[in-house]
Amino acid sequence: MRERTEWLVELGSNENPYGPSPAARAAVLDALHGMHRYPDPRGTRLKHALAALHGVEPACILLGNGSHELLMQFAQAFAGAGDDVVYPRYGFAVFALATQAAGANARVAPALPVESAMPLGHDGDALLAAITPATRLLYIANPNNPTGTWIDAATLQRFVAAVPPEVIVVVDEAYAELADAPDYRSALALTAAHGNLVVTRTFSKAYALAGLRCGYAIAASGFVAVMERLRESFNVNSAALAACEAALGDAAHLEWSRARNAEQRTVLGDALSRRGLRVLPSQTNFLLVGLGERAPAIEAHLLQRDVVLRPMGGYGLHGWTRITVGSADENRRLLAALDEVLA
Numbered sequence: 001m002r003e004r005t006e007w008l009v010e011l012g013s014n015e016n017p018y019g020p021s022p023a024a025r026a027a028v029l030d031a032l033h034g035m036h037r038y039p040d041p042r043g044t045r046l047k048h049a050l051a052a053l054h055g056v057e058p059a060c061i062l063l064g065n066g067s068h069e070l071l072m073q074f075a076q077a078f079a080g081a082g083d084d085v086v087y088p089r090y091g092f093a094v095f096a097l098a099t100q101a102a103g104a105n106a107r108v109a110p111a112l113p114v115e116s117a118m119p120l121g122h123d124g125d126a127l128l129a130a131i132t133p134a135t136r137l138l139y140i141a142n143p144n145n146p147t148g149t150w151i152d153a154a155t156l157q158r159f160v161a162a163v164p165p166e167v168i169v170v171v172d173e174a175y176a177e178l179a180d181a182p183d184y185r186s187a188l189a190l191t192a193a194h195g196n197l198v199v200t201r202t203f204s205k206a207y208a209l210a211g212l213r214c215g216y217a218i219a220a221s222g223f224v225a226v227m228e229r230l231r232e233s234f235n236v237n238s239a240a241l242a243a244c245e246a247a248l249g250d251a252a253h254l255e256w257s258r259a260r261n262a263e264q265r266t267v268l269g270d271a272l273s274r275r276g277l278r279v280l281p282s283q284t285n286f287l288l289v290g291l292g293e294r295a296p297a298i299e300a301h302l303l304q305r306d307v308v309l310r311p312m313g314g315y316g317l318h319g320w321t322r323i324t325v326g327s328a329d330e331n332r333r334l335l336a337a338l339d340e341v342l343a
């Protein structure tokens with residue numbers, strides 16, 4: 001990596017330390033020859049590749065400038081003043097931002113207790129109870145950021161079936177490719193039966209293309225058609241379109257990246273647990289770690305050692321910190337710096 005910040009152990013943003021497929025890098029360089037042209041406004045090639053991967057029609061796929069853009073636009077399109085948007089406590093921060101930007105009213109459902117099988121995770125019953133006649137949209141992330149927790153397949157299926165059909169359910173699956181728990185299942189299989197279900201994915205995490213900004217949604221073609229009319233014509237640039245298509249063609253790289261993350265997730269989680277820290281179960285590329293009252297002091301100490309974590313005060317998770325699972329070397333440097341301050 002030829003980066004200005006090479007010395008930095010950046011464990012604050014859940015980026016993929018292994019980088020994208022070499023095919024994606026080559027595709028970007030090739031795409032640069034055409035940088036004087038506008039990108040394909042329909043993203044046809046990438047949509048077809050995604051359609052083939054997921055076994056859906058291209059008309060069911062919506063491309064975005066990162067899934068962040070799509071999450072924001074759903075609220076812009078379907079919720080406004082006087083409407084309710086439901087999302088869970090400790091859900092992804094963008095759900096609250098999208099709701100606010102749309103001028104809608106947030107209904108925040110309580111999380112599962114910290115002393116439960118899925119600590120601080122989404123509570124399906126609480127989410128259902130938060131739905132009112134004014135609710136237009138409901139957001140969850142599965143697996144979730146910042147907790148790392150997930151909803152098991154049976155609970156997810158029951159939950160989606162129980163939401164009134166006029167409420168749009170957005171399941172943000174930014175970490176789906178990194179999940180390997182036997183009881184984890186993508187909501188994609190449920191989209192055929194539930195026209196109100198929208199699943200978002202991203203190339204930012206498992207595919208390691210965060211800097212190029214590309215994400216997508218899979219939903220009923222009618223929903224996608226509405227969003228296609230609202231979006232900016234060239235919202236995904238030509239380098240991103242080319243890189244993402246190439247990345248989809250390199251399943252071996254994805255699997256390699258996924259396996260390394262899963263291995264290091266266990267190694268890092270075990271190492272933190274051995275130091276007496278509470279580590280929540282995670283199906284992602286990060287861990288939510290209990291540091292207690294010392295959290296801000298520990299985070300500051302690590303920052304002085306060029307190790308960046310993500311403080312959780314903004315989520316109301318005081319005493320917790322979120323740590324991206326780095327490469328083996330990065331995790332060793334994190335633990336060494338942590339041992340200094342815990343000593």
Ligand SMILES: *Cc1c(COP(=O)(O)O)cnc(C)c1O
Binds near residue numbers: 092202213
């Ligand atoms: C990282 C992340 C995203 C990805 O956002 P992009 O805009 O696609 O980079 C979406 N949702 C969650 C929960 C995330 O953690």
